[in-house]
Amino acid sequence: MRPFLIAANWKMHKSPRDTRDYFTTILPKFEACGVAKDPSFRKIIFFVPALDLQAAADSLKGTHIGWGAQNAHWETKGAFTGENSPAVLAELATPYVLVGHSERRALFGETDEQTGLKVKALHSVGITPLLCVGESLEEREAGRTNEVIVRQLNAGLSQRDATKRVIIAYEPVWAIGTGKVATPEQANDAHAVLRKALAAFGQAVADATPILYGGSVKPDNSAEIAKQPEIDGFLVGGASLETDSFLALCQTPKDRS
Ligand code: PGA
Numbered sequence: 001m002r003p004f005l006i007a008a009n010w011k012m013h014k015s016p017r018d019t020r021d022y023f024t025t026i027l028p029k030f031e032a033c034g035v036a037k038d039p040s041f042r043k044i045i046f047f048v049p050a051l052d053l054q055a056a057a058d059s060l061k062g063t064h065i066g067w068g069a070q071n072a073h074w075e076t077k078g079a080f081t082g083e084n085s086p087a088v089l090a091e092l093a094t095p096y097v098l099v100g101h102s103e104r105r106a107l108f109g110e111t112d113e114q115t116g117l118k119v120k121a122l123h124s125v126g127i128t129p130l131l132c133v134g135e136s137l138e139e140r141e142a143g144r145t146n147e148v149i150v151r152q153l154n155a156g157l158s159q160r161d162a163t164k165r166v167i168i169a170y171e172p173v174w175a176i177g178t179g180k181v182a183t184p185e186q187a188n189d190a191h192a193v194l195r196k197a198l199a200a201f202g203q204a205v206a207d208a209t210p211i212l213y214g215g216s217v218k219p220d221n222s223a224e225i226a227k228q229p230e231i232d233g234f235l236v237g238g239a240s241l242e243t244d245s246f247l248a249l250c251q252t253p254k255d256r257s
Contacts, residue, residue, distance in 0.1 A: 004226070004254040005167065005210045005233035007045040007130065008240030009070065009098065016055035019048060023059035026243040030065070035250045039064040043233075044250055046240075047098050047130075050084050057093060068096030068130070071104055074117035076125075086118075090125035097122050099129045100156055102173045112155035119166065120159035130167040131156040132214070132235070133194070137174035145172075149190060150197045157201060168194060168211045169235040175215025177237060184228045187213045191230035219248035226252045 014022065030036040036044050045066035048056045056067040073083035089097060098104075099122070100115040115131060122129045133152035135145045149170065160166060170190050175182050182190075191211045199206040213225055214235030225231055234252075239245040 001040075001256055002208065002210045002232050003040055003043045004252075004256070005043045005045065005212055006250050006252070007047060007167075007169070007212060007233065007235045008246060009047045009101070009214070009235055009237045010049060010052075010240060011070070011103070011237060012049055013241055014049065014052060016052050019052040019055040020059055022243060023056070026247060027059070027063065029243070029247050030063075030250070033247070033251060036063065036065050039066075042250075042254075045096055045130075047096070053089075053092055053094060066095050068098065068127075069094055070098045070101065072097045072099075072118060072122060072127075074114065074121040076121070086121045086125045086127060090127055094127060096128050096130055096167075099131045100152065101132045102134055102171060102176055106173070112152060115152070115156040116158040119156055120161070123161035123164045126164075128165050128167065129156075129160075130169060130212075130235070132169045132171050134171040134173050134176075134215070140172065140174065145190060146193045149194060153194055153197050154200075162201070162205075166209060168198075168209060169214050170194060170211060171214035171235060177216070179216050181216040181218075181221050181225075182213070184225050184231075187225060188228035188230050191228070195230055217249065219245055219252075222249050222252040226254045 047068045047070050060067050072086045073080050076085050076087035099118045104110040119129045133149045135148040139148050172182050210232035212233040212235045213231050217234045217236045218239045
């Protein structure tokens with residue numbers, strides 16, 4: 001059984017002090033409601049700004065909650081001003097890194113080919129990549145959703161280490177930060193397409209790989225989305241920044257029977 005996975009993407013929000021305060025507030029609440037107790041059943045991960053990684057690691061070590069970076073370069077060192085080395089992230093004991101988030105693709109020119117190189121580099125240092133895929137509004141309206149997300153998936157996984165894990169997030173670009181959420185059916189259909197494409201890498205890969213939905217997930221729409229059978233969790237931006245809304249999202253019911 002795949003765990004239900006709720007991941008926060010803080011984007012470029014919060015300082016190390018904010019990070020420590022956030023965890024000081026939320027950890028006792030997680031403890032009280034028990035949502036973070038059994039990671040084989042329900043897993044929570046925070047993707048924090050690189051400058052907050054140490055604060056997140058200090059706050060979260062000894063818990064079942066994961067943390068990760070939002071980007072890494074595909075080389076371990078070199079003349080790449082401003083980039084994060086996968087080797088250094090590994091030295092900092094970072095368990096997860098986002099790859100190919102739509103903001104990286106659209107604002108920083110990250111290409112399909114680069115996502116493949118990044119997944120390979122992260123696997124080589126023992127970090128689990130969370131690969132994001134998703135179509136623009138224009139692509140959806142042109143009926144190209146499936147073609148685009150399968151292309152992004154295949155490129156991202158093209159150089160992976162087949163013995164290592166990946167996590168996938170389907171995030172329609174038109175739903176990110178817009179308040180426009182995909183309907184549960186639209187999301188489930190896209191997830192089913194991705195699950196089928198994953199089967200080309202082996203049925204075991206398709207069965208074991210969590211596929212998260214991201215794009216304006218909020219406490220008032222999460223339960224409906226989670227009811228869809230192909231949806232294994234969420235990648236949450238805006239609603240992860242406040243402890244109350246994120247705590248509510250982490251408690252979203254998921255029927256695994
Ligand atoms: P949002 O962001 O929840 O604010 O739409 C999701 C994401 O970018 O991962």
